[in-house]
Amino acid sequence: MKLRYALTGLAALALGVGFSLAAQHPPDAVQGEFVRIINVHVPASWLAFLAFAGTLVGSLGWFATRRSGFDSFAAASAEIGVFFTALSLLTGMIWGQVTWGIAWDWGDARMASTALMLFIYLGYLGLRRGLADPQERAKRSAVVGALGFLIVPVVYFSVNVFRSLHQTQSARPDGWQIESSAIVVSMLTNLAAYSLVYLAFVVWRTAQEAELGRARVDDLAGAAISPPTIGVDRD
């Protein structure tokens, strides 16, 4: 319990520092104030990858051990991954409209593949909602959790394989592709802050799922016992 609150406090603090840095760095000569979107867009995209990797780990962990904790972890990761994928798409579209003059470009492999990734994990969450039995849900969603991750490398490397509107990765072996060091520091701080948000959310949701699981077992145990009937004539 202490870890949950400590992580949440730390994440809130880191977010506050990240936002203040994002508000302070100078505007870009070309993009103006809209350059600040990078402080949300890049961490959100990174977090989506991290979260779906978490779903893969949780799914494979469930296959290996059949422990419900792995399933809860996979589900929590997918939930946060879907949220941050949607946020990444939305902020990307706003930034694209301002910088490229177009919010959505069908020729851009990164945009299209990110949208597909969102739909795959929406399907994952939809599948979980359709299954009441925890064992069934864990088994079937672990398959989709493992299968769905196939798209993650496609999304990540799409900017390298298909050169279109979206720029390649900001951090490359030959150095940063962003000129202003203030923007790099601010973006990295937000990246760390968002990662802490992910950790805090996953810890909370995993614990919540475990409590729900225990409650279901208690329900079942209670349902198996029926109270004796008093005062009924058995003849």
Add this chain to the structure above:
Amino acid sequence: MTAWTVAAEIARKDLRVELRSGEVLWITIPFGVVALFLVPLALPLDNPLLARVGSPMYWVVLLLFGMTIALRGSAVPTEPQRDALRLLGVDPAARFAGRVAATSMLLWAFQIVLAPATFVLYQTPLPPSWGLLIPVGLGVGLGLAVVGTIAADVTRGLRSRTALAPLLVAPLSAPLLVAAAQASESLANGDSILLPALIIAFTVLGLAVVGVLTAGPLEESAQ
């Protein structure tokens, strides 16, 4: 009996069931051709435009109606059938392979009907090296069959199956659609189709590996 023989027997059984029900032959295939017929009605009467959209429409109709084929009712064995196969000790991976093989054959048959219909209705010119489209079509059919079989198993018995299964299949098979459409365009322009062919090959391989590895655990879920 080897696993391959078992897979072949399962495929034969699935095809026999399909022949009896006629679900694909008499419903899905004509419906797919009707869809190809409807699109030009919604477009302006412009023959060059139709010729340009013919090939992409072929792949879109194949993907959408292929999903119907892959998720057809007779593709999912009933519980008594599953119990019988389990009692016989049939390897889940062989069963998966057999079901994929049967669905692939139906999808290839669908393509055999769909391709001439596209050329006639859209007046799409055949690219010079059109023979290269055959392995592309075979790969797309196989990939769609693999992802459809997995989705059919994952959504088995769910009330929301009819909506949920396509939601899982469509985005997972999108790389196949993109690569197939790119291959057609490259062939029409006389370019290489190496990259789209590799995308199809790796997508099919990745899906098949996950399908075979998860066939066993998914089988357990029916118990």
